[in-house]
Amino acid sequence: MKFTFTEENLKRIEQVRKKYPTALAAVMPVIYIAQEQNGFISNEVMEEIANVLDIDKVNVLSVVTFYTMYHTKPMGKYHVQVCTNVSCMLRGAYEIFDLVKDKLGIENMQVTQDGKFSLEEVECMGACGGAPMIAINEDYYENLTKEKVEEILDSLK
Amino acid sequence: MERIVLPQIENLHQIDVYLANHGFEAARKAFSLSTDDIIDQVKKSGLRGRGGAAFSTGLKWSFMPKTTDKPKYLCINGDESEPGSFKDRQIFEFNPFQLIEGAIISCYAIGAKVAYLYIRGEYHKWINLMQNAVDIAYERGFLGEKMKETFGTSFSCDLFIHKGAGAYICGEESSLMNSIEGKRPYPRVKPPFPAQNGLWGNPTTINNVETITNIPPIIRNGWEWFSKIGAPKHPGTILFGVSGHVNKPGVYELPSGTLLTEIIENYAGGVLGGKKIKCVIPGGSSMPPLRGDQIEGVRMDAESLKEVGSAIGTGGIMVMDEDTNLLDVLIRITHFYHHESCGQCTPCREGVGWMEKALKRIKAGLGTSKDLDLLCDVANHIEGNTVCALGDAAAWPVKFMITRFRDEFEMYVNKNVVIPVPNKVHSMRDTSIPLASIEK
Numbered sequence A: 001m002k003f004t005f006t007e008e009n010l011k012r013i014e015q016v017r018k019k020y021p022t023a024l025a026a027v028m029p030v031i032y033i034a035q036e037q038n039g040f041i042s043n044e045v046m047e048e049i050a051n052v053l054d055i056d057k058v059n060v061l062s063v064v065t066f067y068t069m070y071h072t073k074p075m076g077k078y079h080v081q082v083c084t085n086v087s088c089m090l091r092g093a094y095e096i097f098d099l100v101k102d103k104l105g106i107e108n109m110q111v112t113q114d115g116k117f118s119l120e121e122v123e124c125m126g127a128c129g130g131a132p133m134i135a136i137n138e139d140y141y142e143n144l145t146k147e148k149v150e151e152i153l154d155s156l157k
Numbered sequence B: 001m002e003r004i005v006l007p008q009i010e011n012l013h014q015i016d017v018y019l020a021n022h023g024f025e026a027a028r029k030a031f032s033l034s035t036d037d038i039i040d041q042v043k044k045s046g047l048r049g050r051g052g053a054a055f056s057t058g059l060k061w062s063f064m065p066k067t068t069d070k071p072k073y074l075c076i077n078g079d080e081s082e083p084g085s086f087k088d089r090q091i092f093e094f095n096p097f098q099l100i101e102g103a104i105i106s107c108y109a110i111g112a113k114v115a116y117l118y119i120r121g122e123y124h125k126w127i128n129l130m131q132n133a134v135d136i137a138y139e140r141g142f143l144g145e146k147m148k149e150t151f152g153t154s155f156s157c158d159l160f161i162h163k164g165a166g167a168y169i170c171g172e173e174s175s176l177m178n179s180i181e182g183k184r185p186y187p188r189v190k191p192p193f194p195a196q197n198g199l200w201g202n203p204t205t206i207n208n209v210e211t212i213t214n215i216p217p218i219i220r221n222g223w224e225w226f227s228k229i230g231a232p233k234h235p236g237t238i239l240f241g242v243s244g245h246v247n248k249p250g251v252y253e254l255p256s257g258t259l260l261t262e263i264i265e266n267y268a269g270g271v272l273g274g275k276k277i278k279c280v281i282p283g284g285s286s287m288p289p290l291r292g293d294q295i296e297g298v299r300m301d302a303e304s305l306k307e308v309g310s311a312i313g314t315g316g317i318m319v320m321d322e323d324t325n326l327l328d329v330l331i332r333i334t335h336f337y338h339h340e341s342c343g344q345c346t347p348c349r350e351g352v353g354w355m356e357k358a359l360k361r362i363k364a365g366l367g368t369s370k371d372l373d374l375l376c377d378v379a380n381h382i383e384g385n386t387v388c389a390l391g392d393a394a395a396w397p398v399k400f401m402i403t404r405f406r407d408e409f410e411m412y413v414n415k416n417v418v419i420p421v422p423n424k425v426h427s428m429r430d431t432s433i434p435l436a437s438i439e440k
């Protein structure tokens, strides 16, 4: 499917480009803008990013595939990220992870059938003092218990 | 007790409150000094980087070439992805203008017209808070062209926020620069160092967020004042992030050289359930862990920790109680470094993956005492043989966890399982260890 940026996003891209002396340097923020508009980064999206910035598509590809926050396939409306790194693990992160898996009926990096939830086991999120923690889309939830996690997930249904 | 980076002033994140509490006084003072003078003061203050290596900030600044036609850059490292570290986000949230003021003074001192503040992508909320503060600083004439009028100087600089996208390696300074440049963020071979050949090949200085936030008070109160706080060889306060098995995890700003036990007992509220401590990692997961019986009398500054065979790192203190399974912890740590390895050099890419597998094999009950020696041996071969320090960061926990807790790891290696030695008669298929069965 052909992808084109909205007028508004093209303006944002113009603004972003002013922060850097080269067009290539704008690639990360532009990928974010594209992901926001399209939900994920498909082949066509990468082509359009390359197009807009007048850079080689391989440059876009090599950046998109390096980072965990750029998604090359659609994620759920609510992307649930559970940190299981050491500080969270010491405070029961794996129990939280298993609970979310059971409750949503999906494995790591899968999406529920209705497209509502997706799950990702993530590395330290810089919230170790609030362990265990999860993030849903852009929001952090800290100092969790299993009950609280259930409550949060239920409130999103 | 003195708080330098996170003073206890309500609503300090609002510009008017910041202005009412000496806000931008240091910048005004700085513009009346020569750049050499500022660098000299920062050097004499003894300020050392808070991003991990505890390198002298003033000395780093002095590496920037004075006579060059090239543009110079400042990168402020807020990637904050070291497991156990969660301090820079406190600055974004509670004292953003002091960070901005620090950036202005630093830019002036090294001659940079542009500063990039690199913040990890997961910190959406804190990126927004910081962007908001930056916008206000522009509006009020503390950044950009308007600065000239505000401060009555010919100098001006810009501050841009660059949002990361979920890669630990981007905290490494040369990877961070490649990330900003829009390249695949592989760390660069050094030398050349960033001061010679940094962003787009230009002279660049990279400092941690907390380091830069320390600059305004140093300029305002003078280097003597700063040098007298905390441990003489690593002065100032440090934001200690305490996590794991403690009653009150959180970020505590305390003078460097504070006793580790005091931080755990008096500030973090002691160990959960009054249990004993088995292990403490004092500076984020890359730093060598200490045994519970090693921590008595240990002071939290770079020199003291070096003496006991660890390092200050990012000041992220991870506490593990007596019931912690250290094999599980070590597997998790090693998994992290394996996952985050950029794959550029073989010892890191293959070696760390191998260590993870070997540890999982021990977990599956198939390990022997020899595996423990082999793990230490492999760790030694990774250390110092890679492009960037992630290799060392992965090697240290393995090497030191196993040597310092050898008794516990001996317990984990099931001596009843004899692993057949491959020989000429048996094919590898029959004798190799069934990795598939233990891979998760």
Ligand SMILES: Cc1cc2nc3c(=O)[nH]c(=O)nc-3n(C[C@H](O)[C@H](O)[C@H](O)COP(=O)(O)O)c2cc1C
Pocket: B048, B049, B050, B051, B052, B053, B054, B055, B057, B060, B077, B078, B079, B080, B081, B082, B168, B169, B170, B171, B172, B173, B174, B206, B207, B208, B209, B211, B212, B388, B389, B390, B393
């Ligand atoms: C793998 C790796 C990850 C790092 N991550 C960070 C980080 O998240 N934040 C940081 O300030 N420094 C990090 N560093 C250290 C930086 O390379 C650099 O030394 C530091 O930002 C310099 O700032 P300072 O002198 O103010 O400490 C990392 C280093 C390595 C090798």
Ligand code: SF4
Pocket: B169, B186, B187, B340, B341, B342, B343, B344, B345, B346, B348, B349, B386, B387, B388, B389, B390, B391
């Ligand atoms: S040590 Fe690891 S992370 Fe660093 S450059 Fe080499 S492969 Fe990449």
Ligand code: FES
Pocket: A083, A084, A085, A086, A087, A088, A089, A123, A124, A125, A126, A127, A128, A129, A131, A133, B083, B084, B085
């Ligand atoms: S270990 Fe989970 S947020 Fe740091």
